[in-house]
Amino acid sequence: MITTNNLSKVYGDITVLDSLNLNIKAGDLYCLLGANGAGKTTTINLLLGFIKPTSGSSFINGLAISENPKKTKKHLAYIPENLMLYPNLSAVENLDYFSGIGGNQLNKAQLEGFLEEAGLQTSAFHQRISTFSKGMRQKVGIALALAKDASVLLLDEPTSGLDPKASNEFGLLLQKLRNKGVAILMATHDLFRAKEIATHIGIMKNGQLKQEFVADEISLGDLEHAYLKTMEYKEAVL
Numbered sequence: 001m002i003t004t005n006n007l008s009k010v011y012g013d014i015t016v017l018d019s020l021n022l023n024i025k026a027g028d029l030y031c032l033l034g035a036n037g038a039g040k041t042t043t044i045n046l047l048l049g050f051i052k053p054t055s056g057s058s059f060i061n062g063l064a065i066s067e068n069p070k071k072t073k074k075h076l077a078y079i080p081e082n083l084m085l086y087p088n089l090s091a092v093e094n095l096d097y098f099s100g101i102g103g104n105q106l107n108k109a110q111l112e113g114f115l116e117e118a119g120l121q122t123s124a125f126h127q128r129i130s131t132f133s134k135g136m137r138q139k140v141g142i143a144l145a146l147a148k149d150a151s152v153l154l155l156d157e158p159t160s161g162l163d164p165k166a167s168n169e170f171g172l173l174l175q176k177l178r179n180k181g182v183a184i185l186m187a188t189h190d191l192f193r194a195k196e197i198a199t200h201i202g203i204m205k206n207g208q209l210k211q212e213f214v215a216d217e218i219s220l221g222d223l224e225h226a227y228l229k230t231m232e233y234k235e236a237v238l
């Protein structure tokens with residue numbers, strides 16, 4: 001579960017995140033939409049404890065991030081736009097290495113089991129990451145989250161650059177995690193994918209959460225309209 005209370009971040013005299021209130025429960029998939037510079041990555045960086053808030057607070061499974069940085073990280077998995085993996089190591093070796101760093105020693109069967117659950121084809125398990133497509137790398141990211149048994153998953157534009165089939169597959173994987181009770185926050189520019197997979201959708205602009213929707217209660221057309229209106233794209237055909 002992810003909670004933020006009036007979470008704010010100011011750089012100099014610029015407020016890049018302004019009193020953000022989020023409440024993302026186990027099994028929710030919350031997609032955060034917004035133009036470049038809206039504050040999506042800042043939100044994720046605050047939840048990861050990479051940066052400190054200027055004011056407000058945030059919680060992972062009820063634990064205050066600022067007071068329990070190590071404990072909260074144990075619950076979290078993070079998949080950025082470009083996942084950093086060792087290119088000369090295989091998928092199994094990367095998973096083994098990163099799980100080991102987190103104090104989680106897994107045997108070969110477990111490592112392969114997580115990669116299988118993440119949808120990676122068996123023939124790729126022992127191939128070098130340098131030969132992987134972006135979609136395959138993102139599956140290794142999902143395997144890392146599964147191996148960690150993370151109850152909260154943060155994703156920053158994970159489907160950008162994926163072809164429609166890979167993006168669809170990735171969405172289905174997120175649905176599986178959601179069904180396991182993982183709370184997911186995903187920053188994305190992909191309105192269509194957000195509507196497909198999210199339970200909740202928020203639209204940010206200039207650091208403020210302007211609108212929130214229950215995904216089932218809005219059509220793709222209305223979501224697009226709401227987005228464009230929020231962004232004040234006056235020239236858009238509405």
Ligand SMILES: Nc1ncnc2c1ncn2[C@@H]1O[C@H](COP(=O)(O)OP(=O)(O)OP(=O)(O)O)[C@@H](O)[C@H]1O
Binds near residue numbers: 016034036040042043
């Ligand atoms: N360290 C920093 N110092 C000053 N300004 C910053 C810093 N980090 C981010 N910003 C500013 O904060 C604002 C929000 O940036 P952020 O990366 O959160 O946006 P975003 O919604 O993720 O955008 P994008 O879709 O381009 O990734 C931007 O105007 C950015 O320039």
